Amino acid sequence: MTKTRIDHIGIIVADLEAAIVQFTLLFGTPKMIKEMPENGLRVAEFDTENVTVELLQYTGENDAFAREVMGERLGLNHISAAVPDLDQSVADLSGAGFRIMDGFPTQGAHGQVAFFHPDDTIGLLFEVCQPD
Numbered sequence: 001m002t003k004t005r006i007d008h009i010g011i012i013v014a015d016l017e018a019a020i021v022q023f024t025l026l027f028g029t030p031k032m033i034k035e036m037p038e039n040g041l042r043v044a045e046f047d048t049e050n051v052t053v054e055l056l057q058y059t060g061e062n063d064a065f066a067r068e069v070m071g072e073r074l075g076l077n078h079i080s081a082a083v084p085d086l087d088q089s090v091a092d093l094s095g096a097g098f099r100i101m102d103g104f105p106t107q108g109a110h111g112q113v114a115f116f117h118p119d120d121t122i123g124l125l126f127e128v129c130q131p132d
Contacts, residue, residue: 004081006079007080007081008052010078012057012070012073012077013074014057016044023055026046028046031045031046031047038062039066040058040061040065043056069103077125078127079124079127080113080128080129081129082131084130086128086129086130089114089130098116100116101114101115108127110132112132113128
């Protein structure tokens with residue numbers, strides 16, 4: 001059986017430039033900084049030995065959907081699992097009781113993604129990602 005790979009962890013930040021400075025000290029130069037005006041997000045990614053750290057800042061424009069999905073709280077926001085077939089994963093997880101959020105699947109910062117509502121047991125915001 002193949003172990004699930006964590007694609008990334010998402011962290012909401014108030015100031016992306018300031019967060020990049022801090023995270024560069026920890027993880028080196030970001031792999032990618034991306035403007036996503038259609039989603040109202042700015043994103044920076046840092047690769048580490050075992051996981052990608054994704055920093056997300058709301059832009060204040062066109063970010064209503066992103067805020068609805070990820071919420072307003074700063075800090076650790078979600079865990080994303082890499083999947084080879086997003087549609088099959090969504091079907092399997094939905095069949096097991098996971099509730100997909102409205103508007104998903106959709107294109108994310110680096111692949112097709114689907115977010116699921118936090119569950120009542122651990123309250124985790126969970127995403128599956130089929131990387132581009």
